Amino acid sequence: MRPDPRSPDPRSLGPRSPGAETAAPYPDTFYSRTLADARRRPALTGRVSVECAVIGAGFAGVFTALSLARAGMRVALIEAQAVGWGASGRNGGFVSDGFASGAAAIRRRVGAAQAEALQALSSEGVEILRHEIATLAIAGADPVPGILRLRRYDRSEDLRADATPEAPYLDQAAIRRHLETARYKHGIAERTAFHIHPLNTLRALVAEVERLGGLVFEQSPVTGADLDGPLKVLTTPAGRIEAPRVVLATGGYTGPLVPRLRRAILPIATYVMLSEPAPDLLAQAIRTRMAVGDDRRAGDYYRLVQDGTRLLWGGRITTHAASPAGIGRALRAEMLGVYPQLGPLKTDLVWSGLMAYARHRMPQIGPLQPGVWHVTGFGGHGLNTTAIGGRVTAEAILGTSDRVALFAPFGLDWAGGPVGLAAAQATYWALQVQDWWRERKEA
Known part of the structure; x- marks a missing residue:
């Protein structure tokens, strides 16, 4: 078979950032190749005692540790x-309010008042990230305001009704001022949302944890855990941590290690591709940052990066x-279905990552047993929800609020194991078919 001329060439992204040759072993992604700070952290060796040990240095674990460290607690x-080796360092970088489950499903499960309180938490998560990037002056976070939420079929009543000054309704003519395509019929411009370089952001938050006295250990898988006594003991290949409190934030x-937690999540892979540098060609299709x-319920997301030179x-x-x-070829076909003028655009890189989904598609945040908390299940809407998830978990540990109780109805339901995974894949395929039919029926 002749090689695809548009297939990824990992060499074509250009040189890595200064010091990247000493970086921890990340998967090959746009984010790992554009690190602002490539320092490694040591592996755990020997015996360490802290007040709280957090397993997992993705956004959920880091925000938990950061909130605890700011309160004066010694954390690891x-x-x-x-x-950020997992989904936290490989995702699309979108920061907006809401949950993967959707507002209607949340209201059905918990009622209007609790749904409204959860929505307020999700919006607070957006502001937490915005505040941290600004106050810590995070190098390489590259925040860019605005997300366009667009519809590919011709029905707009609900969008018009939900529009606000911060999220105005867009008709097709308004959309065409931003995007040179006839694919989208209606939309909303979320002006308070933004997008970022997630890995640079996360690594800077970890540096702040360290500045506050927190300990950070990489290349240290937890191979054993005694969580039943008042003093919890975690073991790694070369070390041991003792702490009266443990937070499990391991995601996809x-x-x-903790079978109940593992049974409650579905590890779902998602995919991202990155184009070659082609600012002039991209400007023919996309005129917005x-x-x-x-x-769509099985939709795509995209943005320009590197000052608008890549997609x-x-x-x-x-x-x-x-x-x-x-x-990558499937994603490219989706791209060309929206922007046929990007036919000459080559793909430099494709990567994937595992997200953690619960059956109810909500974060799973709360106590597992005395002294042990879980904060996971952020697939589909992670950056704002990890920020608030970490904060409310820390508040529960510190005893400063019981806001974590808002997530109690969304517990560690069994995800179904292999049958659950098969059902999730079948559901996704069914949603693709429904999206296809709706677009043609209401074109």
Whole structure:
């Protein structure tokens, strides 16, 4: 078979950032190649005592540790790979309010008042991230305001009704001022939302944890855990941590350490591709630095990066290992369905990452047993929800609020194991078919 001329060439992204040759072993992504700070953290060795140990240095674990450290608690972050190695360092970088479950499903489960309180928490999560990037002056976070939420079929009554000054309704003519395509019919411009370089942001937050006296250990998988006594004991290949409190924040890469937690999540893979540098070609299609996401239930999301010179396009999910090259071709086909004028655009890189989904598609945040908390299940809407999830978990540990109780109805439900994964994949395929039919029926 002749090689695809648009297939990814990992060499074509250009040189890595200064010092990247000493970086922890990240997967090859746009984010790992553009690190603002490539320092490694040591592996855990010997015996360490802290007041709280947090397993998992993704956004959920880091925000928990940061809030505790700011309150004066001595904390340790323990990461099996590298800070942000999982979905926290590979995602699309969108920061907006809401949850993956959707407002209507949340209201049905908990009622209007609690749904409104949860929505307020999700909005607070957006502001937490915005505040941290600004006050810490995070180098390389590259925040860019605005996300366009667009619709590919011709019905607008609900969008018009939900529009606000901060999220105005866009008709097709308004959309065309930003995007040279006839694919989108209606939309909303979320002006308070933004997008970022997630890995640079996360690594800077970890540096702040360290500045406050927190300990951070990489390449330190937790291989054993005694969580039943008043003093919890975690063991790694070369060390041991003792703490009266433990937080489990392991996401889509959760292993068998705590079986109840592992049974409650579905590890779902999502995919992202990055184009070659082509600012003039991209400008023919995309005339905005706002990010874009369509409102299909199996939709795509994309944004310009590196000062508008490259296109980052994400979408597709699988519940089994899939060829990044094959998924890259599928993502490229989606891109050309919206922007046929980008036919000459080459793909430089495709990567994937595992997200943690619960059956109810809400974060799973709360106490597991005395002295042990879990903060996971952020698939589909992670950056704002990890920020607020970490904060309310820390508040519960410190005894300063019981806001974590708002998440109690969304517990560690069994996700169904292999049957659950098969059902999730079948649901995704069914949603794709429904999206396809709706677009043609209401074109």
